[in-house]
Amino acid sequence: MSSADRISDQRREKLAELRQQGVDPFFNLFKPSHSIDRIKEQYEPLGGPELEGLDQNFRLAGRLMLLREFGKASFCHIQDGSGERLQAYVQRQVVGEEAFALFKKLDLGDIVGFEGTLFRTRTQELTLAVKSLTLLTKSLKPLPEKYHGLTDVETRYRQRYLDLMVNPQVREVFAKRSAIIRLVRQFLEGRGFLEVETPMMQPIPGGATARPFITHHQALDMTLYLRIAPELYLKRLVVGGLERVYEINRNFRNEGLSIQHNPEFTMLEFYQAYATYEDLMTLTEELVAYVAQNLLGTLKITYQGQEIDLTPPWRRLDLRESLTAVGGIPPEVVRDREALVALAKKEGVTLRAGEGYGRALTKLFDLMVEVHLQQPTFILGYPLETSPLSRKNDTDPEVVDRFELFIASREMANAFSELNDPDDQRQRFEQQLAAHQAGDEEMPHALDEDFVNALEHGLPPTAGEGIGIDRLVMLLTDSPSIRDVILFPQLRPER
């Protein structure tokens, strides 16, 4: 028999024994009086005599993480929902024969309730002197190793509960994730943005260029697509008069997995009427600085060993200029449409039907510029060809009023002044439709007539932006992989 099976069997035997003795191994009537983080915060500064003078009982509940047993006494550590651990001291002469016998039967991983007083040991460790104990939940499986914890990444993702139990830094990352989203909401609420929820299941998936997931509604007998972006719905709301809206929610894209991509990911999108993409550059600087300052207390952060300064204002760079200034492509090549397309092909870029200079610009940017953009940088002057929802620039109709933000070589945000000319929008949708019919599955399969209809009612001049929340969390928690900031990242099924 394997040791895992044997441990499990032994614990089930203990479970049966406990029940026979009238002990409920899943007892549910224990109310802790304190959390361990509060105990530490409040009582860590106190010395031994002060603690003993307290004359106060504490009821603590948590998981047994470590045991050091002696003949007639034991030290153990319990960890509670705060993620903190506290040492407890259980003595036979204090808790009595019966309770001590029960304690001796407990296993690492069991959830217990302790009641007792605080004191300091010889080595001055804050410790609970247990007067009475209650088994709250029997654990039937062994805990990972107490010192090295759980390092196997596959097990950490598949059994995140174990990861959270034994790797405290994981809990911290997800606590920070929650704080980041809370700060983003605070910032936007402070500027009069209204949080909304728009459909995750859409009949025509729009607002981005990506292959969607397909599902089916039985009662309506219709095909629905998990949304690739909320954009077209949020702009309908601006047409309706909700002039500042935002949504933080999941998008779904039917793509491969990577260190930066999970098929479901969290996106912030917001729209502000009577603003332009230039206003949003300022807003983005302020938003990211607000979140970082309140989360970390500084705007100078380290990401994977690289110092990054988030202090506004950030560098602004034209896409074509960046190819020369950062990518090292001679300006005469950047200007020459044919030469640039030739260079793109030489660098291994494949251009599909209808794609040319614009696509070559953005692909060469991805290859030769992006990797060098460590410090926050807005890239401007995106080609019309790759921006079907953006407003054309008034002076240069080849480009649109759009920026993307790069930090630590990653695209963090994408924003533009919205196209609100319904006829222009219809034409661009028709081009996308033609591309879909030519086999491009990343293009929408149908023309969103209702969205065009909404524009015909009049979308006020508006600017909108999307910020990848997972990537922002990666940046602010110094996490190398998107899997480190998503609790249950997508994996292949185990076999």
Place this chain on the structure above:
RNA sequence: GGGCCGUUAACUCAGUCGGUAGAGUAUCUGCCUUUUAAGCAGAGAGUCGUUGGUUCGAAUCCAACACGGCCCA
């Protein structure tokens, strides 16, 4: 889709040139009332990812596959 790396006890990891599978933690037994990854003595625990192949003999060499990681498309 392509390349490279990994997969050995529940966990963390060794395993030499192809020759009976190892350690620490955890578990079990005994001792132990202020320990700090507690200590001491002993015990049990393995489909070496899977399937084939080479070989007298495979954790080890070869192939395919699975899962994971990284890089590229």
